[in-house]
Amino acid sequence: MIRTTLKHAAVCALPIVMAGCAMSTEEPAVRSAAALDIPDVTEGDISRETMIEVTRTLSSDAYEGRAPGTPGEEKTVALLTERFREAGLQPGNNGSWVQDVPLVEITGKDFRPLTVSGSGETMEFEYGSDWVGVTYREDPRTTLDNSELVFVGYGINAPERGWNDYAGVDMTGKTAVILVNDPDYESEALEGAFGGRAMTYYGRWTYKYEEAARQGAAGAIIVHDTYPAAYGWNVVESSWSGPQAYAQRGQNAPPLTKVNGWVQKEVAQQIMSAAGQDLSALSERAKQKGFRAVPLGLTASTSFANDIRKFASRNVIGILPGSERPDEYVMHTAHWDHLGRCSPAPDGDNICNGAVDNATGTAALVALAEAHAEAGATDRSQVFLAVTAEESGLLGADYYAANPVFPLSQTVGGINMDAFQMAGRANDVTVVGGGKSELDAYLGKALMSVDRTATPEATPEKGFYYRSDHFAFAKRGVPFLYVDGGEDLVEGGIDAGAAVARDYTENRYHGPKDEFDPNWDWSGVMSDLQLFYRIGRMLGNSESWPNWVEGDEFKATRDASCAAGEGC
Numbered sequence: 001m002i003r004t005t006l007k008h009a010a011v012c013a014l015p016i017v018m019a020g021c022a023m024s025t026e027e028p029a030v031r032s033a034a035a036l037d038i039p040d041v042t043e044g045d046i047s048r049e050t051m052i053e054v055t056r057t058l059s060s061d062a063y064e065g066r067a068p069g070t071p072g073e074e075k076t077v078a079l080l081t082e083r084f085r086e087a088g089l090q091p092g093n094n095g096s097w098v099q100d101v102p103l104v105e106i107t108g109k110d111f112r113p114l115t116v117s118g119s120g121e122t123m124e125f126e127y128g129s130d131w132v133g134v135t136y137r138e139d140p141r142t143t144l145d146n147s148e149l150v151f152v153g154y155g156i157n158a159p160e161r162g163w164n165d166y167a168g169v170d171m172t173g174k175t176a177v178i179l180v181n182d183p184d185y186e187s188e189a190l191e192g193a194f195g196g197r198a199m200t201y202y203g204r205w206t207y208k209y210e211e212a213a214r215q216g217a218a219g220a221i222i223v224h225d226t227y228p229a230a231y232g233w234n235v236v237e238s239s240w241s242g243p244q245a246y247a248q249r250g251q252n253a254p255p256l257t258k259v260n261g262w263v264q265k266e267v268a269q270q271i272m273s274a275a276g277q278d279l280s281a282l283s284e285r286a287k288q289k290g291f292r293a294v295p296l297g298l299t300a301s302t303s304f305a306n307d308i309r310k311f312a313s314r315n316v317i318g319i320l321p322g323s324e325r326p327d328e329y330v331m332h333t334a335h336w337d338h339l340g341r342c343s344p345a346p347d348g349d350n351i352c353n354g355a356v357d358n359a360t361g362t363a364a365l366v367a368l369a370e371a372h373a374e375a376g377a378t379d380r381s382q383v384f385l386a387v388t389a390e391e392s393g394l395l396g397a398d399y400y401a402a403n404p405v406f407p408l409s410q411t412v413g414g415i416n417m418d419a420f421q422m423a424g425r426a427n428d429v430t431v432v433g434g435g436k437s438e439l440d441a442y443l444g445k446a447l448m449s450v451d452r453t454a455t456p457e458a459t460p461e462k463g464f465y466y467r468s469d470h471f472a473f474a475k476r477g478v479p480f481l482y483v484d485g486g487e488d489l490v491e492g493g494i495d496a497g498a499a500v501a502r503d504y505t506e507n508r509y510h511g512p513k514d515e516f517d518p519n520w521d522w523s524g525v526m527s528d529l530q531l532f533y534r535i536g537r538m539l540g541n542s543e544s545w546p547n548w549v550e551g552d553e554f555k556a557t558r559d560a561s562c563a564a565g566e567g568c
Contacts, residue, residue: 112302133259135258138306150174157214178208180229320378323376326380333387365384424491430455436479
C-alpha cells in the first residue's frame with residue numbers, strides 16, 4: 001500500500017519532533033527522550049545492488065504478481081529463504097524459515113434484504129445499494145433473526161479516556177448501530193478527547209466490529225458518511241462484496257458477531273425516524289462524554305449463504321540472534337504479496353507486478369539483513385519478517401501477531417516498510433502516526449545524524465497508521481514506526497515530490513504498470529534505508545523499552561503485556 005500525501009500548502013518540517021503544525025507542543029515522547037538509552041550509531045553498508053536485484057526479480061512477470069496461494073508465492077518464499085540464508089540470518093521459526101498462515105476465503109451470496117421491523121411498520125433495504133454485510137464466521141449460512149437494534153454512538157470503550165458508549169447496556173444478541181470515525185473528527189486542530197482531526201484506532205471500522213463482538217452483539221452496522229469515512233459508498237460497496245479473505249482462527253480466539261456491515265446514511269436516517277429518533281440529534285449527543293446507548297425499539301433481520309474456501313500461505317522469518325540479550329527482539333516488517341493477475345491495461349498486460357508496492361519493501365528486508373549481519377549482532381536480536389496477504393487485509397501480519405514466534409512482551413518495537421517511492425533524495429521523511437510512541441525519539445536522533453527533518457502526515461484524519469502491517473502489532477501493544485519517504489525533494493522541492501506521488505497513484509498504484517524501471521533513481525531509497533538501519537541498531541543496542549505515550553490507545557495493552565511477561 002502507498003499513500004498520497006500531497007502537500008500543496010506550506011509544510012511544517014521539524015528536525016526531531018512532530019510538533020507545531022501537527023502535534024501538541026506538549027509532547028510526552030520528547031519529554032522522556034532524555035531518559036531513554038539511545039546509542040550512537042554509524043551508517044551501514046547497505047547494498048544498492050541488492051535492492052535493485054531483489055526488486056527486479058520479485059516484480060518480474062515470472063512471479064505473476066505474487067498473489068498468495070499461487071506459483072508466484074512459491075517462488076517468492078524460495079527467493080527470500082535463499083537471500084536470508086546468504087545474508088547470514090538463521091531460520092526464525094524454531095528451525096524453519098516459514099510460518100504457515102492458514103487462510104479462509106468467504107464469499108457471500110443470495111443476500112436477503114435487510115429488514116427492519118417495529119413501530120407498526122416494516123422496511124426492506126436492498127443489498128448493495130442500501131446496505132452491505134459479511135460474516136467472519138465459517139458458517140455455510142448466516143442468519144440474523146429479529147435482532148434488537150441499539151444505537152451505540154461511536155461504539156467506543158476507552159477506559160484510559162473515561163469513555164464507554166456501551167455503559168449500562170447488555171448487547172447480547174443485539175445489533176449495534178455505530179457512527180464512523182471518532183467523536184471529535186470535525187475539529188480542525190489535533191487536540192481533543194480522541195486526537196481532534198487525527199483518527200485514532202477507535203475510529204477505524206475494524207475496532208468498531210471487534211468491540212461490538214466483545215460486547216456480545218450479534219450484529220454490527222456502521223453508518224456510512226463520506227466525510228468522516230474519507231471515502232464514498234462506492235468504495236464500501238466494492239470492498240465489501242465478493243470474496244473476503246481472513247486468517248483462520250485458532251484456539252481461544254476473540255468472539256465474533258454474526259454479521260458486520262454498513263448502511264447508507266439515508267438508510268440510517270429512515271431507521272431512526274421509524275424509531276422516533278433523529279440521526280443528527282443522536283450524533284450530536286454521541287460526541288459528548290457520558291453518552292448512553294439508545295435502544296431503538298426495532299429489530300433487524302437478514303440472511304445470506306457463504307461459499308468457503310480454505311488455503312494456506314506463508315510468512316518468511318529470519319533472525320540475527322542478539323549477542324547479549326537474544327530473548328529481546330527488534331522487528332523489521334514488510335509484506336511480500338501483491339495482487340497477482342488483475343484487470344488488464346490497454347496493452348493487454350494483466351499482471352499486477354507490485355514493483356513499488358511492495359517488492360521494494362521486501363528487498364529492503366534483505367538489504368537490511370545483509371547490512372546488520374555484516375556489522376555484527378546487536379545486543380538484542382534483529383528479526384526480519386516478510387508477511388503475506390497484506391493486500392487482503394493485513395492477514396499475514398495479524399496472524400503472526402496473534403500467534404507470535406517471539407513473545408510480544410519481549411518484542412521491543414519495530415519498523416514497517418511499505419512501498420518506497422522512486423523520487424530521489426528528500427530533505428524530509430513523512431511520519432505516519434507521529435507522536436504516538438517514544439520511538440519518535442529514536443527516529444529524531446537518526447534524522448539529526450543525516451541532517452533531515454520529520455514532516456507530519458498531511459491527512460491524519462484518514463487513519464493511515466491503522467492501514468498497514470505494523471498495525472497488527474500496535475493494537476497488541478508493540479510500538480512500531482511507520483515512516484514514508486519525504487516529498488520535499490532535494491531536486492524540485494515540495495512540488496516535485498507531490499508530482500511523483502500523484503503520478504504513481506494515478507498511473508501505477510494497484511495496476512499492471514507498477515513495474516520495475518531500470519532508470520529509477522535509488523538515492524532517496526538508500527537514504528531512507530540508512531535511517532531504518534540506524535534505528536534498528538539503536539533499538540538493538542539500547543537497554544530501554546520504548547512505550548506508547550501517556551493516553552495513547554495502545555498503552556494500556558502494552559503495560560498489561562509487560563506486566564504479564566518477562567520483557568519490557
